[in-house]
Amino acid sequence: MKADVGPPLAPTAAKLSLRAAWRPNIGGTAEYVVIPALAIVVSLALFGIFVALFGKNPLDLYYYMYLGAFGTWFSWQNTLTRAAPLILTALCTALPAQLGMVIIGGEGALLMGALTATSLALVMPAAPPLVVQIGMACAGMIGGGLWIMLAGALRQYRGVNETISSLLLVYIALAILNFLVEGPMRDPTSLNKPSTRSIGAANMIGNIPGTEVHWGLVFGLIAAVLSYILIYHTVFGFAARVAGGNIRAAKVVGLSVGKLVLITCFLAGAAAGLAGMMEVAAVQGAANANLAAGYGFTGILVAFLARQNPLAVIPVAVLLGGIGASDGLLQRRLDMPDASVLVLQGVIFLIVLASDSLYGRFSIFKRKTS
């Protein structure tokens, strides 16, 4: 996951023309791979020094991180399981970012999605499982989508800063969840752990065959690819990026910015809402306070590390999933506290943001116009 992601690019002239047709600036793409990869290597080196200061061997550290995250089939599944919700919640930040909006309320959309999906499953106990599952997915996406669309509408029509409003909506969503789970929707038998009634074992979405990773990963991959196509290969995406680049220019050329904002925010919230639905349908089986596990907030980190590119969200989510998966082994083998992994995440975040200033500075990435 470290240095091996930066392939040296030495295309032949024939390939060059082919690629030139596909994308005019392959060197620029390489830059977007090599610089973040180097940033992660530098972060790991710094973290190694930090760990060495506490008297642990950095080589042990790297070995256990690798072992815990990618060293075995079990570790890979552990990593991918953790990555699955992060891909979806990262899209909640990455999509509105195309419009220049900073949405950090994915956690709220996740909770609302989980809540609407659970409610739907509970009101149709007799329906066939497939119908319930599809219904839950739709309900989750609508619930989460409307939640972030609210933040988008507040910004568009009332000038409320979307970063603040989306964050505050997280706490409102959490309060609604707690109220419903501890009040009207509470399963009376859940005495000391307030919870809704179970959606029923038959309605649970299982794992991808042959693995122990639930279907949320596949949904995440599909959503990321669709988002990428939407942003970079459709008129809608082009319009969104124009509006994100210069909103006045977008208005001058007649783009309906309000519609763009609302639709994009809806799609963003729908992604996080789907993550919430998966947490209920594949993991918890009911809605309760366990759902607020912070996936929405880690998703922000993923989106920023991926530079808001929906495709780049996938490897970054896997990387952070891997860091999460290796956390346990670091605690158990090296006797390091849980917070040490947060230090690593913080270092990576800072170095990647700082490396932003390096783009365009290396002549090696500059391609002569052919």
Next chain:
Amino acid sequence: MKFGNISRRRLLQGTAALASGASLPLKSAFAATTTVGFIYVGSRDDYGYNQAHAQGAAALKKMPGIKVVEEEKVPETEAVEKTMESMINLDGATLLFPTSFGYFSPHVLKMAVKYPKIRFEHCGGLWTPKDPTNVGSYFGYIDEAVHISGIVAGHQTKSGKLGFVAAKPIPQVLRNVNAFMLGAKLANPKATLQVIFTGDWSMPVKEAEATNSLVDQGADVITCHVDGPKTVVENAARRGAMVCGYHVNQAVLAPKAYLTGAEWNWEVLYPRFVNMFTSGQTIPNFYRGGLKEELVKVSPYGPMVGDAARKQADDIKAQLTAGTYVIFKGPIADNKGNTVIAAGVSQGQKDPELEKMNYLVNGVIGATS
């Protein structure tokens, strides 16, 4: 293969394994020792719930032939399933203590079905006969120790006003609040107890606000039922109030204000379980107890605790230890005037009615919803 000595070569081998897509052989020679895994939902030095379990784990580390692996801050999601599997697959753990209440369903149950040869011991008392038999559930009747705290608090209060910072109005918490109030009333029949619910298990800011507000209203002894009582204890002491602790002994945080406290006694229970496990006996699937069974204990009294308080508290403690004393003994009325336990009815520690508690007894100021 030992994981203790990692050489550069080992690291390179590992990297080569990644490149070739092969997986490392991970089952290693753990046969000589029993590996016990502990999983905590918070940090293990929280002066609270998690530290109490970590103290129990520390007691196991002193036993020969026992290896303890620990992981903290594991959320109640799939992450805890992966942690359990990782301990089983990578560390060779055969006995697991996933200590948080919320780990049980569905996570522990799911893993227990998948790994029928591994023993899971869950804290919370949730096991029922329809659950897998390789799962055990244990819990302590800590309301007995809280009751003793209440007696001491009732003697020491000057204003007659006590304060309780509580997480959620669920049966376990309400039982502690009520046991505290009933204890205080033994010492001071006019005492009142103001309770504030923060809404969640770990809300340091709200806990500090609640403590301040209780002290502002005149409460001079504060206690709590939250995951980490550190905030409450330190704030109350800073404001000049006395405190009764919870989960573990917090006297070091407030030596001049700490009266006593209700503590878990996992450092006695866990070696007991591990001895049963290694000697081939079956650990009971459902294991509960109070002061008598040494699952809970009372913190040593602080120097400011007077003789009258010590005498009455020790007296009731002796009766509870002997099993001759009942805390919830009718007639008991709730704080709305309804009779909740009729005259002549005694609800002993194991009475299932107490597991459904949904009221606050007379003298408590506050509401359950």
